Amino acid sequence: MMNRPALEAHPQPATQPRQPPDIESDWALFLDLDGTLLDLAPTPTSVVVPDGLVDVLRRLHHRLHGAVAIVTGRPLADIDQLLAPLVLPVAGNHGASARLPDGTQQALAPVQPLPPGWVTQAQAACAQWPGTIVEPKPYSLALHYRLAPEHADNVFNLLRCFAAERADDYEILTAHYAYELRPRHADKGMAIERLMALAPFHGRVPVFIGDDVTDESGRAAARRLGGIGLDVGESFSGSAAHVRQWLAKAVGDQDT
Ligand SMILES: [Mg+2]
Structure with a gap:
């Protein structure tokens, strides 16, 4: 099983405020x-x-x-x-x-519409992993596991298989309790x-x-x-x- 990418911290540069400043009219x-x-x-x-x-x-x-x-x-x-x-x-x-x-x-x-078959394959796979949710979008495919964190590796590996078919065009994003296959460009x-x-x-x-x-x-x-x-x-x-x-x-x- 592949290791999933860890959620990364993105520290802000010193010049960026940590506390939100008041909204300005410009x-x-x-x-x-x-x-x-x-x-x-x-x-x-x-x-x-x-x-x-x-x-x-x-x-x-x-x-x-x-x-x-x-x-x-x-x-x-x-x-x-x-x-x-x-x-x-x-x-x-x-x-x-x-x-x-x-x-x-x-x-x-x-960007192009998702390759045919990915959504139906994802739906068939996720039907075997109760609590996971398939969210097809026009150009990307999100798989959610907030209700079934035990299936995080399963949904990631499924998207990894899809991404391998079109490595130049798609990448996997890590989101809150979801992975999303989205266009690189x-x-x-x-x-x-x-x-x-x-x-x-x-x-x-x-x-x-x-x-x-x-x-x-x-x-x-x-x-x-x-x-x-x-x-x-x-x-x-x-x-x-x-x-x-x-x-x-x-x-x-x-x-x-
Ligand atoms: Mg957000």
Whole structure:
């Protein structure tokens, strides 16, 4: 059995704040969703959008003149469903696609749909491992084991077999109680760089917040562009509720 990669710590450079500074009006905010704005849930479909969050995001979007985007591993449609009626710029599918500030959708990387058969093979395998969950996405495949940690090695090894078939195109990401096979040629950092080239993001200070190792490219891009990359674990005690309180404070709502 292969050793699984350990969850890595990503210490922030000394110049990066550990405590989140107050949100400034010249920022461009890039926000991961699961584990950052929303509490993690046992399954991807059981997340809860807390009362008040959509209104806080709407008011932040107004305060920052539109420079608020969701940057997520989920497909774009998930975000619109979860944050309805709010429609924000989104980079989805780990940066493979985006809805730009003008509303147009665009592929950001030369990715292709998943090879046929992977999803059905994964579903057949995971049926033998109770508690594991297959989450097919347009360009990637996540296998969750939060409800069955004893099967972590099984789901990792299955994805490793798939990745070996297309080693140039796919890599395995380690997430919270999940592994995800995703295209090598897209990441959240690339998506942030693309959005930062466009109004109303261009010329602002990029600030990205994420909770997972999959977010490191986003944090790195924000720093590279002169901004701030924050980790929920380091700067918000690992609590999405603390992120929400920080955002709410910026728009004068202490109770959200
Ligand atoms: Mg996350």
